[in-house]
Structure formats: structure tokens, C-alpha cells
Amino acid sequence: MSQPKDMTAIDRHAAKLVKDARLAKGLSQKALALRLGVSFQQVQKYEKGTNRMSVGRFVQIADVLGLRLADLF
Template sequence: MAAHPTDIAVGRRVRELRVRAGLSQQALAERIGLSFQQVQKYEKGTNRMGASRLIQIAGVLNMPVEALFEGLETSETTTRPSDNEDVLLDRDAARVARDWIRIPDQSTREIVRDMIRTLARTQTSGGNH
């Protein structure tokens, strides 16, 4: 599997900050309990770093963990959850889903569904926000 661009960018940032701190890959590896080969893989982006590892590396580099992400480009597609995730995260949507399940009559469900769709369209097409 090819390295993800974000993993490559974070790896480069780790390398940049490590070099700036005057540490070799070996020195960083020893401080975080890894082989220098593993640090090398992190810096190339071929292996992903988990949150705890990022925090550990930032600590050794005496930087806030956010510094490892500086310069990363973000777009709505990478930072915004999908519509399905929005529903899962929204308490009101969860309540509506629970109430929906309790409507036994199919024709009533269709009326409610059509009403929601109509409201959603008017809100997103320049109506009230």
C-alpha cells in the first residue's frame, strides 16, 4: 500500500524538526524506544504514527504536537465528516431516527420524509440558514 500524503508530510515535518533540534535518527529512536529504522520509516511516511507516538516525538523535540502538523494543507474533503458521519454525531438526528422507528404507519413516514427533504432543499438552496 502506498504511503498517504498526510503521513509523508507529517514524516517530513518530524525530520525537519529533528534536524533542527540537532538529533540524529538514532538519537530520536533511542529516546522513544525504537530502532532508527522505524524512525526512518516514520519520516518517509511508509509507516503511520499513532497519536501516542506523535505526542512522544513532540515531547522529545520539545514542541507542541501541533507543530508536527504545521504546513499541512487541508480541504473540506479531508476535514469535514461525511454526511453519514454528521448524522451519527448529531444528537438531534439520533433523536429523529429513534422517533422515526416508532412511526408504524408507512404513509405517515413518507409524508414526514418528504417534508424533511423539502425543508432541507429550501435551506441549502439559499433559503434561511
């Protein structure tokens, strides 16, 4: 089993951008989680930078938040 990679400054910055965008849209973590098909705890982990987000998840988040993918970087 492989060991998880450490979070980088870029990962933490992207996590903050996701949180800021969610708050700007007036969505709760639970509401975003429902639209993404994940638990709200997973959204918390994304936003804290505890769990890294895949490119596919970034695309999905941008779509739900009505943003361009580039807005999350």
C-alpha cells in the first residue's frame, strides 16, 4: 500500500480557493457535498487541505460552483 503524499503549498492554496468560492456562492459544505456525491466530511477535508483533490474533482467542483476551472488555481 502506498503512503499518502504530503500536502504542498499549492494544494493548500487550491483548498482555500474552493472554500472561498463555495462561501461566495452561499453554499454550505453539506450542499456542495450533495451536489458532488460525497460526504460533507470529505468536503471539509478538501477545504482543510487534509485530502488532495483530483483533477476530475476540481472539474466537478468548478461546474457545481459555476466557475471556470482556471478560477480554482
